């Protein structure tokens with residue numbers, strides 16, 4: 225699956241109709257969650273049926289305006305989050321199990337169409353929505369890639385609302401495969417705060433300098449937002465500015481980690497990483513840390529994506545003991561966070577702390593791949609991983625995202 229993205233250019237009136245469609249998609253999703261909580265539905269099929277009665281209900285006339293397959297797509301989204309919760313319960317995941325939440329109204333939101341409810345113009349430069357909201361025809365910016373795919377390859381069209389406008393994402397049925405020569409190299413990666421990662425050869429990749437700069441900028445905008453009065457026009461402006469800044473940061477970060485991940489995959493036959501828990505990391509309020517965590521997660525998504533494309537196994541190992549054990553003799557060598565060098569009293573092995581950890585990660589991965597067949601299933605959410613969305617962006621050459629007049 226590949227995703228191409230283009231910005232939608234239309235009138236304010238048209239955007240408001242897209243807003244209505246997005247709102248309705250959220251309404252369908254939240255209604256399904258509610259019905260499930262109230263024990264009214266117990267299976268995916270019952271959820272479809274419930275959605276149908278919802279659309280026929282005179283109290284919610286807008287529900288019928290949304291294309292019927294789009295309604296289904298939102299039922300599927302809701303059900304995917306319910307299933308994820310069940311799966312976590314079954315797997316006895318410690319801590320919170322991800323009980324399905326209602327989606328709140330916010331700028332970043334989307335509505336998803338399947339193969340009906342929209343039409344692409346002959347020259348593929350315009351997109352028309354044909355469902356009950358009558359949003360009309362939009363000009364597409366930055367969609368040159370779309371010309372290379374057949375219409376029947378487009379499986380879904382998603383309208384995404386962001387702080388800087390509305391975008392259409394085209395989900396294209398296409399399997400990317402690339403040839404790669406064997407390099408005879410296997411690599412383990414250890415993430416840290418001081419460096420983006422240290423590999424098992426001892427090489428360190430530093431955090432890009434723009435991360436710091438972006439961090440300062442976001443802090444400034446956050447302060448500015450907190451100084452404004454609730455409900456004021458200034459506050460709306462400040463929030464929008466902050467939202468745009470976040471968007472810019474995440475695009476830049478994504479571009480950087482994407483290139484890095486592709487390089488790692490192309491030069492190695494096996495990549496071992498730590499299986500860090502998203503939950504623990506995202507929760508921290510220390511901004512620099514959360515920015516580098518986000519970068520790391522995106523990096524991991526890209527590694528897994530390119531791993532499939534180039535046929536390179538990416539193995540995630542349990543992160544415990546990777547830094548404490550000696551990678552040479554396996555004995556435990558306790559050290560505090562400030563100890564930067566690993567010195568083993570048992571075998572005399574001396575190495576950089578992170579390099580030692582990276583070697584351990586690689587060794588654990590060998591052990592793990594010997595006992596389990598094939599790749600372990602990573603998170604299957606029913607939604608397409610975000611990293612794929614942005615692949616199209618990085619492949620864009622000339623600046624085409626001109627601002628509409």
Ligand SMILES: [Zn+2]
Nearest residue numbers: 550553568571
């Ligand atoms: Zn040792």
